[in-house]
Amino acid sequence: MSPEPKRARRRRDLIRMKAKAIRVYPGIPQAPKWADHLAVCSCWMCGHRREQGGPTMQERRWFSIRAE
Template sequence: MDDPSRGGPPSPNRGRAARRHQRSRMIERARRCLKFTGIPDPDREAFALRNHDHLASCSCWMCGNPRRHLGEPTIQERRGDDARAPDLGADC
């Protein structure tokens, strides 16, 4: 059985309580992220309520997708290349 708390796919039977729990959890996370920014409390609360759904820190070349920014192959492509590559260590 898929358990959403274990990182599996979300259950189609999740109800309103689960959505409310996730929303409150992300609002708390937004509050914690903003604690040390020096923003006053009322502004921080308003920001957390407004932006709790998109808290990704950054999408720069260091934090973002290496395929997009650096042109690196994906893990699946690397595995495929390794499987197709001739075995150079074998004696014939």
């Protein structure tokens, strides 16, 4: 059996995420449009890592090299 094509996978994932958006935002008609932006909080698990914990290890190394 051949693997699933990428386009089919993206379409299936989009349908799944639209259904999740409807569950997260019940009663809001434009909820399926928000399917790509479902991070509803800004905790350390959902938010951008650099904003929550400072620069990454790679950035710290780069800054230390530039400071010398």
